[in-house]
Amino acid sequence: GQQLNQSPQSMFIQEGEDVSMNCTSSSIFNTWLWYKQDPGEGPVLLIALYKAGELTSNGRLTAQFGITRKDSFLNISASIPSDVGIYFCAGQGQGAQKLVFGQGTRLTINP
Amino acid sequence: KAGVTQTPRYLIKTRGQQVTLSCSPISGHRSVSWYQQTPGQGLQFLFEYFSETQRNKGNFPGRFSGRQFSNSRSEMNVSTLELGDSALYLCASSLEQGSGQFFGPGTRLTVL
Numbered sequence: 100g101q102q103l104n105q106s107p108q109s110m111f112i113q114e115g116e117d118v119s120m121n122c123t124s125s126s127i128f129n130t131w132l133w134y135k136q137d138p139g140e141g142p143v144l145l146i147a148l149y150k151a152g153e154l155t156s157n158g159r160l161t162a163q164f165g166i167t168r169k170d171s172f173l174n175i176s177a178s179i180p181s182d183v184g185i186y187f188c189a190g191q192g193q194g195a196q197k198l199v200f201g202q203g204t205r206l207t208i209n210p
Numbered sequence: 211k212a213g214v215t216q217t218p219r220y221l222i223k224t225r226g227q228q229v230t231l232s233c234s235p236i237s238g239h240r241s242v243s244w245y246q247q248t249p250g251q252g253l254q255f256l257f258e259y260f261s262e263t264q265r266n267k268g269n270f271p272g273r274f275s276g277r278q279f280s281n282s283r284s285e286m287n288v289s290t291l292e293l294g295d296s297a298l299y300l301c302a303s304s305l306e307q308g309s310g311q312f313f314g315p316g317t318r319l320t321v322l
Contacts, residue, residue, distance in 0.1 A: 102252060132310055141214075141300050141313035142253075187253065196243055196307050197266050200253040 105188050105201025112178060113209050120186060120204045121172040128190030131164050131171040132198065136185045145186075146173070175206075183208050212237065214303050214314035222320045228289040231317045235282050235303030241265075242284040243311060244276060247298040256299075259284050260307070288319075296321045 105122045112118060122131070130149055134142035146157050148164035148171060155162055161174045171188055185205050189198040215234045223229050235242050243266075244256040255268040259278035276286040282303075288295055298318050302311035 130310075134313070139315075139318075141216075141302075141316045144310050144312055147310040189253075194307070195266060196241055196258040196260075196304070196311075197255040197268065198243070198245070198253075198302075198311060199255070202252055 103188055103190055103199055103201040105204060107204060108202065109205040109207070111207045111209060114178060114180060116178055118175040118178055118182070118206060119172060120188075121170060122188035122190070122201045123170045124190055124199075125169070126190070126192070126199075127168040128199075129168070129193045130191040131162070132189040132191070133160075133162050133171070133173045134187045134189060136187060136203075138184075142187055178206075178208055180208055180210070182206060214301055214312055216299075216301050216314040216317050218317060219315065220318045220320075222322065223291050224322050225291055225293060227291050228287065229291060229319060230285055230287045231299055231301075231319075233284045233286075233301030233303075233314060235284070235301075236312055239303035239305055239312075240282050241304045241307065241311075242278055242282065243302045243304075244284070244286050245300045245302065246270070247300055247316070248296075253300070256286065265307075291321045293321050295319065 103122045133145045136142040146162040153164040185203045188201040241260045243258040258266040278284045298316045300316045302313045304311045
């Protein structure tokens with residue numbers, strides 16, 4: 100099935116470091132969403148972006164909707180142990196409820 | 211507000227059987243979408259229901275079906291189960307089309 104190209108696939112960082120991940124697509128999306136998933140749980144919505152160029156923050160998280168509408172990035176500043184998990188980007192086209200997901204970025208924090 | 215709830219959380223079935231999964235959306239949300247998550251294929255869209263009507267459908271065989279009730283609760287059914295149907299099945303609800311989707315904890319289906 101269709102998927103977004105999300106990178107990196109995994110990250111190993113030290114506590115306190117900043118993190119950056121991104122998603123690209125060959126298709127235009129009207130909405131970009133970022134989710135975090137912990138083992139055995141469903142994805143939790145972190146940030147929703149609805150307009151090209153939009154930059155939105157949620158605490159230590161910042162995400163941007165690319166101006167071309169084909170990409171988005173997520174930054175996490177000053178990482179803490181509870182940031183560990185898998186982060187997914189998802190795109191949504193106009194007039195469609197279907198979300199297209201990236202492959203995920205697995206974040207591991209070394210103590 | 212209570213989140214999206216899914217039942218059961220875990221299910222073990224054998225090949226050839228059928229299964230029904232249930233999802234209760236966030237109160238006031240009328241759109242319910244279903245996704246399948248596997249290690250190999252990631253998160254894949256199954257279908258979406260709004261006001262008891264299927265609005266969108268993903269690329270899954272006809273063995274996968276769903277429905278939505280007047281109270282927005284939704285069920286999905288998989289008939290003639292195959293080993294490859296083993297997955298985490300996730301339900302997501304949203305207020306309206308294009309708004310953020312909120313996921314439930316999922317139902318872990320194992321087919322033996």
